[in-house]
Amino acid sequence: DAGITQSPRYKITETGRQVTLMCHQTWSHSYMFWYRQDLGHGLRLIYYSAAADITDKGEVPDGYVVSRSKTENFPLTLESATRSQTSVYFCASRGTGDSPLHFGNGTRLTVT
Amino acid sequence: KNQVEQSPQSLIILEGKNCTLQCNYTVSPFSNLRWYKQDTGRGPVSLTIMTFSENTKSNGRYTATLDADTKQSSLHITASQLSDSASYICVVSFSSGTYKYIFGTGTRLKVLA
Numbered sequence: 547d548a549g550i551t552q553s554p555r556y557k558i559t560e561t562g563r564q565v566t567l568m569c570h571q572t573w574s575h576s577y578m579f580w581y582r583q584d585l586g587h588g589l590r591l592i593y594y595s596a597a598a599d600i601t602d603k604g605e606v607p608d609g610y611v612v613s614r615s616k617t618e619n620f621p622l623t624l625e626s627a628t629r630s631q632t633s634v635y636f637c638a639s640r641g642t643g644d645s646p647l648h649f650g651n652g653t654r655l656t657v658t
Numbered sequence: 659k660n661q662v663e664q665s666p667q668s669l670i671i672l673e674g675k676n677c678t679l680q681c682n683y684t685v686s687p688f689s690n691l692r693w694y695k696q697d698t699g700r701g702p703v704s705l706t707i708m709t710f711s712e713n714t715k716s717n718g719r720y721t722a723t724l725d726a727d728t729k730q731s732s733l734h735i736t737a738s739q740l741s742d743s744a745s746y747i748c749v750v751s752f753s754s755g756t757y758k759y760i761f762g763t764g765t766r767l768k769v770l771a
Contacts, residue, residue: 550701577757579757586763587763588662588747588760588761588762588763588764589702589747589761590761591757591759594757596757604757636701636702638701644689644690644707644709644751646692646704646707647694647702647704647749647759649701649702649703650701651699651700651701652699652700652701
């Protein structure tokens, strides 16, 4: 099925552990994004990618790493998880021009 | 400072009633404004896009308006249904075709039977 999928849906990890959140889209969209959603804040951009092998920082990149070796995949890694990274993470992709963002259903991450 | 503010934060209405959600923005340069619907536990889904030259646009029971002079937008929901219970997020794009978006914090709507 066409779409954008995130895995896992839920994740509990301990402080200091490395965690990787996966994102896969089937549209071959050039642009992909990682956002975090926290109460009282709008969605905040962590990293984005304009194409394979092209990534750049967003508003809140500290503590996160991304890669994009293939157009369809855009994993997000928390190198050493902290409690402040407890959040809901959304991956999105977008086609050309002013086409809308297409979001996955999110990963709820809890860091204990 | 580029900002998007939405009001009210939350709203409860009875099924069948109408409601209007507000979005004020201070984003420059403005490209377009989208309204997204986010169901609980799901990602946001685009409802409609408003560009600088558009005043009103409808998508079924959803009607969006844009006043570019006052930098205000509204989303009107007609004859609400239980399935309209969701968060509605206003998103302003900086300039065409870029990654630059400013998200509002959303209005949480609950429709009661």
